[in-house]
Amino acid sequence: MTTSTSTKSTTKSTTSRRPDRPVFAGPIQELVDELGRLPGVGPRSAQRIAFYVLEADRESALRLAQAIVEVKDRIRLCERCFNVAETELCTICSDSRRDRSIICVVEDPRDIVAVERTREFHGTYHVLGGALSPIDGVGPEQLRVRPLLVRLGIEGVAEVILCTNPNLEGEATAMYLARLLLPLGVKVTRIASGLPVGGDLEYADELTLGRALEGRREVTS
Numbered sequence: 001m002t003t004s005t006s007t008k009s010t011t012k013s014t015t016s017r018r019p020d021r022p023v024f025a026g027p028i029q030e031l032v033d034e035l036g037r038l039p040g041v042g043p044r045s046a047q048r049i050a051f052y053v054l055e056a057d058r059e060s061a062l063r064l065a066q067a068i069v070e071v072k073d074r075i076r077l078c079e080r081c082f083n084v085a086e087t088e089l090c091t092i093c094s095d096s097r098r099d100r101s102i103i104c105v106v107e108d109p110r111d112i113v114a115v116e117r118t119r120e121f122h123g124t125y126h127v128l129g130g131a132l133s134p135i136d137g138v139g140p141e142q143l144r145v146r147p148l149l150v151r152l153g154i155e156g157v158a159e160v161i162l163c164t165n166p167n168l169e170g171e172a173t174a175m176y177l178a179r180l181l182l183p184l185g186v187k188v189t190r191i192a193s194g195l196p197v198g199g200d201l202e203y204a205d206e207l208t209l210g211r212a213l214e215g216r217r218e219v220t221s
């Protein structure tokens with residue numbers, strides 16, 4: 001009874017020595033697999049979260065599921081700045097207290113969160129949707145450069161702050177934009193160095209990023 005023939009491959013395994021085989025019953029294994037695909041979630045964390053969900057009361061588990069559905073159904077991009085938004089304009093663009101004459105150009109909506117945390121900036125944003133990276137096939141056409149130029153034409157913009165990441169792609173993007181914007185007669189500034197080079201704005205602490213914003217320098221041709 002305890003011996004099994006080697007030819008008969010069974011679905012019951014008495015030991016869990018086969019990590020490539022699903023260990024848990026269908027739905028929980030599916031959840032573990034889905035969670036494991038999330039950025040920054042390793043297999044152990046995926047397992048921990050899945051069991052947390054399993055043990056949580058039904059209501060809070062459904063709240064989590066509903067939050068995911070709502071994000072997919074109700075969030076879109078702001079028509080003006082391409083930040084995430086619930087209506088055609090994001091909360092920043094629809095806030096009349098924000099200074100429309102100054103635009104902070106960032107790569108990603110998450111960078112807006114980082115800049116907002118500094119409480120140093122009261123203008124509006126423009127989200128490029130990435131940075132120039134020829135290796136990855138990202139050229140100016142893949143970024144929202146043209147809509148930025150359109151905004152400059154109609155919004156009475158006096159200054160554009162280039163707030164791309166302090167890494168190779170971010171610097172290249174800033175330089176590209178500066179060359180494009182300077183002839184248009186708008187003041188172009190770049191956040192000061194002092195941020196960890198190669199880093200992501202997203203991870204910069206608000207004090208450092210605040211200082212980098214405050215110490216931004218004008219880009220001249």
Ligand SMILES: [Zn+2]
Pocket residue numbers: 078079080081082083089090091092093094
């Ligand atoms: Zn917006």
